[in-house]
Amino acid sequence: MTPITGVVITLNEEKQIADCIRSLFRVCDEVIVVDSLSQDDTVRIAEAEGARVIEQAYLGDGPQKAFGVPYASHDWILALDADERLDDDAVTCIQSLGLTDPSTAYAFRRKNYVGHHWIRAAGFYPDSVARLYNRTQAGYEPKKGHAAVKAPKVEPTGTHLHHFTYHDLKHWIERINQLSSRDAWAMKDRGVPASNWAPALHALTATLRKLILKGGIFQGSDGMTVAMTTAFRAYMKYAKLNELYENERVNRQA
Template sequence: MERELLSVVVTTFNNADTLDACLRGVGWAEEIVVLDSGSTDATLAIAAHHGARIHAQPFAGYSAQKQAAIDLASHRWVLLLDSDESIGEEAAALLQRTLVAPAHAGYQLWRREWQFWRWQSARTRLNHYVRLFDRQRARMSGHEVHESVLVEGSVGVLDAIIDHYGEPDIAGRTAKANRYSSMQLADLAQRRVTWLRLRMVAYPTVAFLRYYLLRGHYRSGWAGFIAARVHAFYAFLKYAKLYEARQRQLHRGEPDQ
């Protein structure tokens, strides 16, 4: 019995360090679509080596860029990957079996995180995201950051793991927290976020405890502790920057000399 044809969709920008592993794991797919936003390293050469169909456009934001890449796919079923993610042979085999007779409009896959110098402990809680879906019944959420795939129809969960390399060091993780918290201002500004001072004081601690204890990252040793602290820093930054933006609106004059 034949399976559904699959388009693998990846957005890129200077991802030469991780793209080869990403595309190597999906060489069995009928199509690989890469939408690049101006890479100056070996990203495009790596994509061409793997037979990808390469397109380019200026970066339009994470959600819009991914939606544009999805729209370029030739086949109905899409596997959406970040350029710093990869899947192994077991996950690939499960995806292929699922595509023989898909029972849902989309499927969530688990994601394992690289934390600075080690993988997160096998006993920590993994995040899961919709990554395999019928693109005629799905679209990106439109959020500036933490974008997700919204599916019209039922969503299943596959026992398949995506390996996410992310930021390889603390400097990269904190830089991402700073960048994402700035980008999230547009989303937060559309919501009626109240009690900002209290959120700045209390929410970072809540975020740390939830990540470190409830999600089990204490099992990853000091790497898990540092990751939880950076996560709490991000929780603080997004509300502090929203508070700053509101204060600037209230005090539109020149700064005090």
């Protein structure tokens, strides 16, 4: 089997990181953890599980995920988030891949969970993400917001990752608060302007997309929950973007 390096970024992931590293070691020869200066036991646990830890203040999603890649011993990189695990079918698939074409990245279908409940509604499944790639021809785009792997070719494997997205609905809302702050910061960095209309407009667009285009209106409470939380995140990231500009203006005048 072609050697693979696993890479994962963390911030206060003491409850998740051990299982993530163990999952990566099912197919990887080494695991690199890029930690954003965690205040809990993430680093200690990661090292105890056999990972190499590199500490780096958070640079944004894409840059942070790319930061550990030059430290890898191998060109083939398997990137997981701390709350992701390889399903058995993905392990079998990866072990059977020849990995002879560095221009091809491989995508997996994520099973997104809230607690123990697998959410299939409104586009939550199949949620295809490229995770296995060769660093000589592919890598994460340099976006500070949510970033994806860019490669000349992406081949779907049809196999799965378990994505333990949220512990429960309370955690879902807490994560929206965190992620919308990250999104607002990234948008401001890109020069996206403030707009009083943007929060409501994007929330409405997100609602229609999830309920109508993704069929959430026909998918019961899961479909409605996905639509409402997606709309809430869209609203809050643009509202927070406006707040960033307002705070900047006030600070200049002070």
